[in-house]
Amino acid sequence: MEKRLRVIIENCPQNHSCPSVKICPVGALVQEGFQAPTVDAEKCIKCGKCANFCPKKALVLEER
Numbered sequence: 001m002e003k004r005l006r007v008i009i010e011n012c013p014q015n016h017s018c019p020s021v022k023i024c025p026v027g028a029l030v031q032e033g034f035q036a037p038t039v040d041a042e043k044c045i046k047c048g049k050c051a052n053f054c055p056k057k058a059l060v061l062e063e064r
Contacts, residue, residue, distance in 0.1 A: 001063040003046045005039045011058035012036040020050035020059055029059075 005028075012018075018037045021029045028043035029050055036058065051059040 003061055003063055004041070005044050005046060005051065006060045006062055007036055007039060008058050008060060009036045011056045013056060018054075020054045023049050023053045025049065 031037040
């Protein structure tokens with residue numbers, strides 16, 4: 001099964017710097033201001049570290 005990282009914008013409070021951005025070992029998460037982070041699918045290695053770290057469960061590693 002192939003996996004992909006999905007951002008659930010409704011779960012993201014968008015009022016702070018996303019702590020999961022710093023957790024990503026390959027820099028695949030990018031955040032502009034306090035907006036919900038975006039995923040660079042080409043960089044993402046689908047390790048799930050950011051999804052496990054996100055306290056609001058706004059990042060989900062799902063099987064496609």
